[in-house]
Amino acid sequence: MKKVVFWGTRGSLPIALTADAVRHKVMAALTAANGRRFASRSELADFVDGLPFATAGTFGGHSSCVEIVTGGPEHIICDMGSGARPLAQAKLAAYGAARPQVYHVFISHLHWDHLMGFPFFLPMYIPGNRIVIHGCHDRLEEAMRLQMRAPCFPVDYSQAGATIEYHAMTPGQPHAVAGLTVTPHRQLHAGDSYGYRFAGQGRCVVYSTDSEHKLEDNGERQGFIEFFQAADLVVFDAMYSLAEAVSVKADWGHSSNVVGVELCQAAGARRLALFHHEPVNDDEQLGRLLDETRRFEAITREGRAPLEIISAYDGLVVDL
Amino acid sequence: MNLTVRDHPIAFVVAPTGRIDHGSADPFLLALQEVIPTCSAGSRPLILDFSAVQYISSAGLRSLMVAARQIKAAGGRIGIAGVQPLVREVFAIARFELVIPCFEDVDAAARSLA
Ligand SMILES: [Zn+2]
Ligand SMILES: [Zn+2]
Numbered sequence: 001m002k003k004v005v006f007w008g009t010r011g012s013l014p015i016a017l018t019a020d021a022v023r024h025k026v027m028a029a030l031t032a033a034n035g036r037r038f039a040s041r042s043e044l045a046d047f048v049d050g051l052p053f054a055t056a057g058t059f060g061g062h063s064s065c066v067e068i069v070t071g072g073p074e075h076i077i078c079d080m081g082s083g084a085r086p087l088a089q090a091k092l093a094a095y096g097a098a099r100p101q102v103y104h105v106f107i108s109h110l111h112w113d114h115l116m117g118f119p120f121f122l123p124m125y126i127p128g129n130r131i132v133i134h135g136c137h138d139r140l141e142e143a144m145r146l147q148m149r150a151p152c153f154p155v156d157y158s159q160a161g162a163t164i165e166y167h168a169m170t171p172g173q174p175h176a177v178a179g180l181t182v183t184p185h186r187q188l189h190a191g192d193s194y195g196y197r198f199a200g201q202g203r204c205v206v207y208s209t210d211s212e213h214k215l216e217d218n219g220e221r222q223g224f225i226e227f228f229q230a231a232d233l234v235v236f237d238a239m240y241s242l243a244e245a246v247s248v249k250a251d252w253g254h255s256s257n258v259v260g261v262e263l264c265q266a267a268g269a270r271r272l273a274l275f276h277h278e279p280v281n282d283d284e285q286l287g288r289l290l291d292e293t294r295r296f297e298a299i300t301r302e303g304r305a306p307l308e309i310i311s312a313y314d315g316l317v318v319d320l
Numbered sequence: 321m322n323l324t325v326r327d328h329p330i331a332f333v334v335a336p337t338g339r340i341d342h343g344s345a346d347p348f349l350l351a352l353q354e355v356i357p358t359c360s361a362g363s364r365p366l367i368l369d370f371s372a373v374q375y376i377s378s379a380g381l382r383s384l385m386v387a388a389r390q391i392k393a394a395g396g397r398i399g400i401a402g403v404q405p406l407v408r409e410v411f412a413i414a415r416f417e418l419v420i421p422c423f424e425d426v427d428a429a430a431r432s433l434a
Contacts, residue, residue: 215379221342241415246382247389258414259378292413299406300375 001180001203003069003319004233004273008062008083009312011239011254011276012113015061021282028055053313054283060314062086063113064276066235068198068205074102074178078196078207078235083314084117092122100128104178107135108209109193110143119148119155129162134169134177136184136194141166169194185227187211188220189253197227203320204230206269209237209276212253213263215246221263228267232320235312236260238274238293257293264307265300271308272297273318286311323351326369330434332359333426335369340380349383356387361395365433369426371402381414388420401429 008014032051038044048056065083068076077087095101103123108114123129133144144164148157169175171186171194180200187193188211195208206228214220228234239254257274264272274293277286290311297307310318321344326333332355340348352366359366368384376384384400391398401423403411411417423429 215342215382216346218342242378242381243385243415243419246385247419256378256414258381258410262378296410296413299409 001068001198001201001205001320002071003317004205004235005067005069005087006065006083006273006275006312006314006316006318007067007087008065008079008081008117009059009275009277009314009316010061010063010081011237011278012063013279014063014082014113014116015279017058017061021058025055025058025283052287054287057313058283059277059286059311061279062314063116064108064209065117066207066275066312068180070179070200072179074104076178076180076198077103077105079108079114079209080105080116080118080121081114082117082120085120086314087117088120088122097126100126100130102130102178103132105131105133106182106196106207107133107137107140108187108195108207109189109191110137110139111191111210112147114210115143115147118144119153123162124164125159125161127161130165131162132165132167132177134167134175134182136169136171136186137192138168140168183227185223188214193253195227197231203232205320206231206234208235210253211237211255212245212251213255213259215259221266224263225267228263228269231264231267231269231271233271233273233318234260234264234267234269235273235275236264237276238289239276239278257289258296261293261297261300261307261309265297265304268305269307270305271310271318274309274311277311321348323348325355328364328367328426328430331364331367331426331430333367333369335372337372339375339377340373340383341375341377342379345377345379345383348380349386352383352387353390356390356394356396359391359394359396359398363396365397365399365430366391367423367426367429367433368398368400369402370400370407371404371425373404373407376407376410378414381410381416384416385419397433399423399429399433401426 062083063081064079242256
């Protein structure tokens with residue numbers, strides 16, 4: 001495994017940057033520039049790159065879709081949220097319609113925010129492509145077909161040009177896929193969700209979203225510590241604050257930055273990516289959450305090796 | 321983690337010491353739940369003296385949340401006093417300052433809550 005590309009990182013519902021938010025960013029940038037003149041474009045680019053991410057960038061608004069680049073000929077994708085649309089465009093730009101590709105798609109669960117990008121995943125319409133949809137839910141194929149049927153969508157699932165196969169996985173069992181060992185892990189979420197641990201070429205990535213953690217359940221905790229063990233990257237559902245997750249939003253099926261850090265610390269993971277961002281949180285709030293999560297890691301480190309913390313955004317590429 | 325109950329003229333003061341982590345979160349909650357019935361509406365507030373707590377994990381914070389909700393449901397009041405700076409930061413990051421009010425020391429908490 002060479003890198004991980006985040007195509008969609010937003011939880012529950014895609015969002016878009018508003019005109020007001022863009023205006024706010026422009027004003028913040030001009031305030032930071034404070035009348036300064038730039039001698040060249042590269043000097044200007046350096047200045048922009050030095051601005052806070054919430055000013056010069058955005059976390060984006062596509063729902064869950066994460067690609068694992070192995071360097072091999074087959075593609076690995078976690079979830080088919082709305083981020084699958086820009087992913088599909090990138091693949092078509094790279095390979096065109098004339099070179100058939102194999103896509104392995106791992107579905108965490110059947111909620112709409114994790115499937116809605118599939119009808120816009122252009123490779124599914126191109127004959128010669130092979131799409132293998134892996135998952136642990138009995139009704140996986142039914143759910144994929146359901147959203148591509150009148151009156152919900154103009155194109156019926158039967159119009160797919162690609163060969164679409166389904167592969168039922170067993171939680172806790174390692175499966176060999178595209179040169180990797182993939183192990184699903186059952187997670188607490190309405191209708192169940194599954195995390196996936198990808199291991200191969202001396203690297204390990206865990207994709208664990210839409211997963212609530214019951215802090216009083218030590219068996220559950222131990223199971224996740226094993227699941228995250230020594231991972232190079234853990235993609236973690238950090239939608240809520242800890243206080244929300246154990247009170248007003250208990251049983252809503254999501255977790256917090258604090259629990260993500262604790263589990264990764266206990267598992268000796270190397271890097272944690274905050275993921276499935278709350279749609280209500282704007283770029284500044286997400287930026288603050290990242291700073292706070294890094295601070296939390298530092299003050300609870302206690303002699304362990306540092307855990308690197310990032311906050312996933314649409315377009316982020318992480319080298320493994 | 322150890323826990324002592326102290327006398328105070330206008331409050332129940334419970335003082336845990338050490339680390340409230342995944343191993344001690346349950347005993348911590350059980351000990352709090354023994355005190356909760358006496359902290360119902362109209363009686364004295366429950367003040368947790370955190371001055372000797374060095375660390376609290378998410379499980380410990382959850383125990384606090386459960387206790388706070390039980391006390392509030394019974395019409396009682398709860399506050400935390402003397403939280404050490406690093407633990408206070410953990411409270412802020414986990415958004416627990418919005419759940420349980422934090423005070424400088426036990427007397428300040430008692431004056432405010434009683
Ligand atoms: Zn979701
Ligand atoms: Zn879900």
